[in-house]
Amino acid sequence: MINTAHRIEFFPEKCVGCQLCYKACFVDVIRWDPEAKKPVFKYVSDCEHCFCCQAVCRKDAIRVIPDYSSEHLLQSFERYA
Amino acid sequence: MSFEKKSLNCDILVAGGGIGGLSFAVSIKERMPETDVLVIEKQTAGYSGKANKGGGVLQYFDPEKVQPIDFLKLHVKEIGCYLGDQDMMLRYVAMNKEMIDKLSEWGVSIPRDENGRYRVMPTGPMTAMIRADLDITVQVRRRAEKLGVRFMDKTALSDLLTDGGRIAGAAAFSIIDGTFYVIQAKAVVLATGSQNYRIGSMWSSGRGDGIAAAYRAGAEMRNAEFGNFAQLAKVKSHHEVVFGENNMYNAQGEFITRNFRKTRETDISSTAIREWYVQMKSGKGPIHLEFGEGHPGPGASALQDRLRDQSYGQRFREFNESSAAEVDTDLEVCPLFIGEQSPVCVGHDMQTTVAGLYAIGDCSYCGSGAPGAVPAPPGRNRGSGILNAVFAALVCAESIADSGLSDGAKVDMAQAEACRERLFAPLERNEGTSAKEVIALVQKAMAPVEQSVFMSKDRMELAMQYIKKARELSGKMKAEDLHDLLSCHEAEAMVLSAEMHFFASDIRKESRGWFLREDYPDMDNENWLKWIIVKNVNGEMTYTTRDIPIEKWPVRP
Ligand SMILES: Cc1cc2nc3c(=O)[nH]c(=O)nc-3n(C[C@H](O)[C@H](O)[C@H](O)COP(=O)(O)OP(=O)(O)OC[C@H]3O[C@@H](n4cnc5c(N)ncnc54)[C@H](O)[C@@H]3O)c2cc1C
Ligand code: SF4
Ligand code: SF4
Secondary structure (H helix, E strand, C coil): CCCCCCEEEECHHHCCCCCHHHHHCCCCCEEEECCCCEEEECCHHHCCCCCHHHHHCCCCCEEEECCHHHCCCCCCCHHHC | CCCCEEEEEEEEEEECCCHHHHHHHHHHHHHCCCCCEEEECCCCCCCCCCCCCCCCEEEECCCCCCCHHHHHHHHHHHHHCCCCCHHHHHHHHHCHHHHHHHHHHCCCCCCECCCCCECCEECCCCCEEEECCCCHHHHHHHHHHHCCCEEECCEEEEEEEEECCEEEEEEEEECCCCCEEEEEEEEEEECCCCECCCCCHHHCCCECHHHHHHHHCCCCEECHHHCCEEEEEECCCCCECCCHHHHEECCCCCEHHHHCCCCCCCCCCHHHHHHHHHHHHCCCCCEEECCCCCCCCCCCHHHHHHHCCCCHHHHHHHHHHHHHHHHCCCCEEEEEEEECECCECCCCCCECCCECEEECHHHCCCCCCCCCCCCCCCCCCCCCHHHHHHHHHHHHHHHHHHHCCCCCCCCCHHHHHHHHHHHHHHHHCCCCECHHHHHHHHHHHHCCHHHHCEECHHHHHHHHHHHHHHHHHHCCECCCCHHHHHHHHHHHHHHHHHHHHHHHHHHCCCCECCEEECCCCCCCCCCCCEEEEEEEECCEEEEEEEECCHHHCCCCC
16 A cells, blocks of 8 residues: 555653664564664654554554555545545 | 665575565575575565465365375366366475474474474365464575574675676665665575555555566576466455455345355465456446355355464464454455466476576465466465465575586676666656656556456457556666665566566467456367466566466376
8 A cells, every 4th residue: 555644653752772663663664763872753644553562562563553544455446536 | 864784605595584485595505504595685584575464375285185196186177277287286295294384393383283293274175274473484484594594684696797698696785874876696596476556455565666677688587477466355454354255245145156156166366366356347236245144154154263473473463363353344345466477497406597597485376387277375275375385495505406506607896887877767867757657657558447358359358558658667777875775776677577468468369267358258278278477678568478287297277
């Protein structure tokens, strides 16, 4: 998908800087801030709502909030465009 | 903008750290421990790719009940429709247990019963499945690291470098700091996955840039017209409903599955997708699914409950399912175009037509000829995606170990420099089109199923208008940063894949298996027991056809 409007909530106080979410993101939404030792959710409009970052985070520091209406199936009938 | 340039060396370069690339890396180290193996991965090897985003289902053949020839007969008649390489399919089935044992040995968690045997769920008279935990790729990466395989993450292969028709190495770049790498290698193994055009969420790593690099290097492509997989998905969450095609109803409450299917089939068919389109066009939509009272609902959820793993995979599924359940108030469905073009042509040794360049897994599944007239994976053959990647990896490692690595080829620095200039051009432009504009045009051509799945000459021409525009704009893309540069690189590959799809689809004047043309509705064994081979000749897309050697195989029309 392109130009999605999924949101990601991040709770820095819970984060222990393990980098797993950064590794888990398969489409480069998440970058790593080496100074702060925290993830940066830099390219959120490319997020595919896969939930991998949330699933690997054992500290519950990430919440993915999909906006399914921002994904388009692109079929020709208006209802599905 | 200027970035550092670095030269690197290795014996074998693997591009792509999904299950295919990782399995190859482990297997070649087991056979040739002294070999210097380098894996470059665009994202993070072990986490990226697809094997950890799906069902983790592994197809299982009980050797006591199923002979490879029996499954072959079923597959050739019902799925591959005589277009598959039967030698490859036989070998794939015969290696089933060996592959699953290997995964287990490499640390992948596969549930077992109290007697230590794999927990197997029968799914049909000949098929069964077992399930691997979704940390499968992390485990295989760990194994590879233990064996001394080197990894470079966030490093994307941009081009293949050749020397007189032989592979010499590859060009790659860091998506984090822009370093441009020229990597000299005796062999290169492409394990970069298929083309999915960034439409289906979970399939989004399949962006076809490895396929495009092989095409530019002159490698042949086969079965490019079988890159048009689609699945029924719920309209609100877009989550796929596997096997939903058996329960389709139109707005008048008519059971429309019966229009395209008399008995249960192995999996979704393109005729189900066609039926959706025909119903919608005649004003009988929307289409929804209905399941009888007491039915567990869509998908194979009863199986899933029994085999459900407890760890990462369970968290992954639960987050996805519970979030979708919040919006899925009904069972209205429509097609989700997935694609899965996997056309890099390889022989029985997994070598492409460029000497020293190998291609495994999703980037060469259809190109290997094995599945026949069906986009793969899943290729109407659930649980064959991961195992095909492992199969191709093992076969590739065996063939390299048997033939040895040849030295000779040298990287031509002028060729590498030309690749660098082309790659970075979007960062140099002050203005231009965005990668997403180009991708959106490709999606407009590929996603509507009457253009790409239920095809006809006039509808394909319409689609080609979008592709033509996308091609024009792709030469003028502007990238804002390195993340965007990667998107430009991928957008170009999407244009190429779509071009190949329509180019080859226009040539195949019949319908066969998954491949459906409204203007040529019948299977034509007289004229079309042929593979279409697409090739880049001096920048021109050309084709030849190759007769299928059906006479030497056991199952014939
Ligand atoms: C939702 C879903 C469900 C599925 N369910 C199942 C199932 O239950 N059972 C089953 O058997 N199969 C399933 N599959 C299919 C299976 O996951 C794939 O067939 C298999 O994982 C393919 O492995 P691969 O290594 O060939 O490709 P991929 O997993 O696609 O890996 C390719 C890797 O190459 C990287 N890459 C791409 N381009 C470049 C580049 N230019 N440079 C460097 N790296 C690059 C990618 O980032 C990626 O990590 C499913 C797939 C999906 C998406
Ligand atoms: S996975 Fe969780 S704890 Fe680890 S870096 Fe990411 S947010 Fe922090
Ligand atoms: S949900 Fe998936 S795509 Fe989105 S940021 Fe997390 S890992 Fe990346």
